[in-house]
Amino acid sequence: MQLEAHHIVPKNQGGKDTIKNLITLCQQKVHQGKITLNAEGVSGFNDQIAQRTMQGKTYLYQALSQIAPLxxxxxxxxxxxxxxxxxxxxxxxxxxxxxxxxxxxxxxxxxxRENFYTIKFRAKQTRRRYHDLPRKGKGRVLYQVNIQSGGFRKGDIVRVKNKWISLLNSIYSNARLAFARIKSEPGSAKPEDCQLLLRCRTVIWNYSL
Structure with missing residues (x-):
């Protein structure tokens, strides 16, 4: 009996030559249709992703080398x-x-760490349009009802009641401004109780110790 290695996922369909995609079978019975392969192999999909990643890295290296030595x-x-x-x-x-x-x-x-900053990106709006589940009598409900309230938008830095400085995280459906929950500070406030200090920025620099 002649045994040969076969690809579980054919190479013309993106199958690889790795051990996970190879199986040893009887040559005659496979080609005569007496044996059907039900095994799952490894496709080349991940390899295609890796190829595109490497292409992106190559482009990035070329672009950076035009600015400074790389x-x-x-x-x-x-x-x-x-x-x-x-x-x-x-x-x-x-x-x-x-x-x-x-x-x-x-x-x-x-x-x-005398001049140490943490830098993070903060989106001005969310791509999510609706809540996952419909509500009884309302159907699909918008995820973000109020884009702004009283002239304030998500990400603004405000002074709350002339005492606390907070970052506006979201706006409730009742138009109240919501902030990060910090002990002894209000979690939300009315727009008329807030004063705008700085408009929302997509790139936030925080000085850290």
Whole structure:
């Protein structure tokens, strides 16, 4: 009896040559239709995603190299540099190690957090249009009823009752402004009790210690 390795997912359908997509079967019985494959193999879909990712990285490298000299650093190099300097595992430490790893002058930069900021993106609006489940007598209900209230929009920084400074997280259906819940501070307020300090920004910089 002759045994041969067959692809569970054919190569012309994106199947790979990995061990997870190969099976050993009798050559004659497979081709004579006496055996039907019910196994699930590994398709090339993930490989296609990886290919597109690599294409994006190549484009990114080319675009960045037009702005400034570009050096690529591997993860193990960053890890080794960080451990040699006895520094903690933090994002800013990794950035410091990456920036100084290929420094031709071998100049070391002292690690500190005197000017340390966290940067995050905050969307001005949500793409979600409706609540997941319909409500009795109302059908599909809008997820965001009020885009603004009293001139205030999601993401604005306001002074509440001339005492607290808060970030506007959302607007309730009754038009009240909702803030992050902080002990001893109001969780919501009427628009007339608030004063606008800064309009919403999509990129938020927070000074951290």
């Amino acid at each position: 050096f690529k650093v591997l993860g193990y190099q960053t890890d080794r540099s960080r451990k040699s300097l006895s520094l903690p595992k933090e994002h800013d430490v990794d950035a410091l190690c990456i920036a100084t790893l290929n420094n031709q002058t071998n100049q070391l930069i002292d690690y500190h």
